[in-house]
Amino acid sequence: MSQPKQTATPSSAPMERPPLLKRINLQQYVVYLGFLAIFLFFAIVLRDSGFLTVRNLSNIVLQTAPATIMAIGLVFVLSAGEIDLSIGSIVAVSALAAAVTINAYGMAAGVVVGLGAGLAIGLVNGVLVAYVRLPSFLVTLATMGLFAGVARSLTDLRSIPVTDSAFTGFFGSGALLGIPSLVWWTAIAILIGHIVYRETRFGAHVLATGDNNRAASVSGISVPRIRLAVMMLSGGLAALAGLLYAGRLQAAKYTLGETDLMTVIAAVIVGGTLLNGGKGSVVGALVGSLMMGMLNNGLILMGLSVSDQMIVRGLIILAAVAVSLREKAR
Amino acid sequence: MPRFSRLSALAAACLVSTSLFAADGATVGPHGEKPTPAASVTLTDAEIAKIKEGKYSAALVWHEMSEYTGAVDRGAKDEFAALGIDVVAQTDAGFDAARQQADVETVLAKKPTIILSLPVDPATAAAVYDPARKAGVKLAFVDNSPAGYEHGKDYVTIVSDDLFQMGSKAADAMATALGKKGKLGYIFHDADFYVTNQRDQAFKKTIEQDYPDMSIVAEAGMADPARAEEIAQGLLTQNPDLDGIYVAWAEPALSLLSSLKAAGNTKTKIVTLDLNEPAALDMVKGGNFAAIVADEAYNIGRTAARAAAASLIGKEAAPFLVVDSLAVTKDSVLDGWKASLNKDAPESIVEALK
The missing domain is CATH 3.40.50.2300 (Response regulator)
Known part of the structure; x- marks a missing residue:
């Protein structure tokens, strides 16, 4: 295959001059440096407030697991030059569908139905974007509202308890080899996501599509199929996030995932994925997601009032996004 | 619509409980409790001194922030301050039960002795508060308590309106x-x-x-x-x-x-x-x-804070405390x-x- 594999700097960027190259190289590490800076700040300021305890740090990883999984899907979607605003609603629909099915038919059926619901919504999004050729922003803006409504009507606003201990262990509070299941899910998803994104033909096609879809099409890539695939991938991963939420909370409710969209977009962008396609990083998204979780955690532990937490969090995200996006302006 | 947003937090409770409605001209608690006036929660000077000696701390884990929650929050903070209890964290779950779960876990890092909270989703809130309950934190609730929790054993009290x-x-x-x-x-x-x-x-x-x-x-x-x-x-x-x-x-x-x-x-x-x-x-x-x-509303916060503090020195509160209203x-x-x-x-x- 003659498709260029994407490298640390986009090889397609025309006429790069050395000073700019240098800056872009540094900017590659912005998310890691930012993460480290925030971590060190909290570690020092909150040294007596339990921030550095293993329990608290592992809480951050567990709490961000669903958002991290959603972020992986969004890296693919954004890299292909699309966006998926419906992930929050997919989380709710999948979690509720899974919970209802688990209570009636057991865990396996519930997982299949939950993931199936996410893939099906992804398919709807994908067909409308890839074959009906509607802009993904508008399609998923509409399906976000549509499926939020479906989630509400699915159980008439009721929350559904999930008592199947196999399910809650596997997707929520369980552990394997002393490592919590949510950490396993995060690690496995990141590993697979990273390999697919960096090392496979599919990953290269996604990037080529996002970078310049006409060029991609000319070089033999089926752009519609790539678009359909990334929307379904995003739907499937959002559904997995829904299962993780349901497992951890031992319940599903229509509000699950509702507030996650902005956090996930911020995590992905801060992690070095371009909003308009052609470049991205799965590992960056993980670090971005952990950074968001660490911010929430640290600002609460600092004893700030809720309004102050929101202001400070907003400013830090703004700064991080500004730094990571500034270089990418053309 | 600050109040209405709070109402929706209570919707879930209605669906799991059947004994909600006032029968004979009295407010009934979410689990059918008889109401007790908030004024029944009192502390003597000696008791206050004892609480102050304990150097306790509290976290406020709210369901959302509104004018109403703000008043409850101020009441709780003022009462805790009067009792020498340090408020170490405040959170807002934005009506998201999963976020409230994360908030409870997060504030536990500060090892609070008390958590005051309004459960986003009482029907399924046990999983949210279990880490705190197991850590021996005194839980006092506004409006509702997690399904399956027992008064006196798992939580101190519920404070609400009459x-x-x-x-x-x-x-x-x-x-x-x-x-x-x-x-x-x-x-x-x-x-x-x-x-x-x-x-x-x-x-x-x-x-x-x-x-x-x-x-x-x-x-x-x-x-x-x-x-x-x-x-x-x-x-x-x-x-x-x-x-x-x-x-x-x-x-x-x-x-x-x-x-x-x-x-x-x-x-x-x-x-x-x-x-x-x-x-x-x-x-x-x-x-x-x-x-x-x-x-x-302010008094709801004060009462919940006082009842939770009183429980630290072994004073039990009634299961369902109600504050007055005024025309x-x-x-x-x-x-x-x-x-x-x-x-x-x-x-x-x-x-x-x-």
């Missing part, structure tokens, strides 16, 4: 405004909501039982508050000669006010619940609003604002009173 009293005081205020006679309209919340249902029914019951010369001649259920204006309009078209109208809470009452104004009606009196600046302003200026019944009229609006929200009345109202 909902029946609120509706009943609205009826008394209406009677006062109309000289105990007249024809009434009744706009109630037509949904399965614990808070509004109890208040609405208390209004109706009090009018029927205590005021023989007053009668409810027109009723309109409001399922969707966004459609309040159409509902009010319909009620007024069919009954243009009403002396007074009760509305379940202040926001839709403002829709009614605009309908009355459009019809040039300055005579029909409105009584509603929950403080609201535009409604209070109309009342102060001698408009249609005759009275607004408000709860002592605020033009003459009592400044004091009423202070008593309900522990805040000065807004500038516009102070100005209008001059």
Whole structure:
């Protein structure tokens, strides 16, 4: 295959001059440096407030697991030059569908139905974007509202308890080899996501599509199929996030995932994925997601009032996004 | 609509509990508890000194932030400060149960002795509060407790409004405004909501039982508050000669006010619940609003904080504590604002009173 594999700097960027190259190289590490800076700040300021305890740090990883999984899907979607605003609603629909099915038919059926619901919504999004050729922003803006409504009507606003201990262990509070299941899910998803994104033909096609879809099409890539695939991938991963939420909370409710969209977009962008396609990083998204979780955690532990937490969090995200996006302006 | 947002937090409770509604003129707790006045929670100087010695700390894990939550929050903080208890964290779950779960885990890093909270989703909240309960944290709740939790063992108490009293005081205020006679309209919340249902029914019951010369001649259920204006309009078209109208809470009452104004009606009196600046302003200026019944939200926070602190020195609180409410009229609006929200009345109202 003659498709260029994407490298640390986009090889397609025309006429790069050395000073700019240098800056872009540094900017590659912005998310890691930012993460480290925030971590060190909290570690020092909150040294007596339990921030550095293993329990608290592992809480951050567990709490961000669903958002991290959603972020992986969004890296693919954004890299292909699309966006998926419906992930929050997919989380709710999948979690509720899974919970209802688990209570009636057991865990396996519930997982299949939950993931199936996410893939099906992804398919709807994908067909409308890839074959009906509607802009993904508008399609998923509409399906976000549509499926939020479906989630509400699915159980008439009721929350559904999930008592199947196999399910809650596997997707929520369980552990394997002393490592919590949510950490396993995060690690496995990141590993697979990273390999697919960096090392496979599919990953290269996604990037080529996002970078310049006409060029991609000319070089033999089926752009519609790539678009359909990334929307379904995003739907499937959002559904997995829904299962993780349901497992951890031992319940599903229509509000699950509702507030996650902005956090996930911020995590992905801060992690070095371009909003308009052609470049991205799965590992960056993980670090971005952990950074968001660490911010929430640290600002609460600092004893700030809720309004102050929101202001400070907003400013830090703004700064991080500004730094990571500034270089990418053309 | 700060109050309405809180109502939705209680919706879940209605669906799992069947013994919610006031039977014989009294507020009933979410699990059928009998109400106990908040004033029953007292501490002697010696007890306060003992609590202060303990160097305890508390975290406030709210469901969302609104004017109402803000007043509860201030009450809790003031009481904790008076008892020498350090408030180490405050969180806002934005009505998301998963976020509230994360918030509980996060604040536990600060090892608080007390957590005050309003559960986003009582039906499934056990998984949310279990880490705190297992860590031996004293839990005190506002409005509701997690399903399956036992009073005294798993949590200290639930503090809420005296909902029946609120509706009943609205009826008394209406009677006062109309000289105990007249024809009434009744706009109630037509949904399965614990808070509004109890208040609405208390209004109706009090009018029927205590005021023989007053009668409810027109009723309109409001399922969707966004459609309040159409509902009010319909009620007024069919009954243009009403002396007074009760509305379940202040926001839709403002829709009614605009309908009355459009019809040039300055005579029909409105009584509603929950403080609201535009409604209070109309009342102060001698408009249609005759009275607004408000709860002592600030006192909910104080009571929950005091009950939780008392439990640290082995003093048990009753399972369901209720705070008083007050009917605020033009003459009592400044004091009423202070008593309900522990805040000065807004500038516009102070100005209008001059």
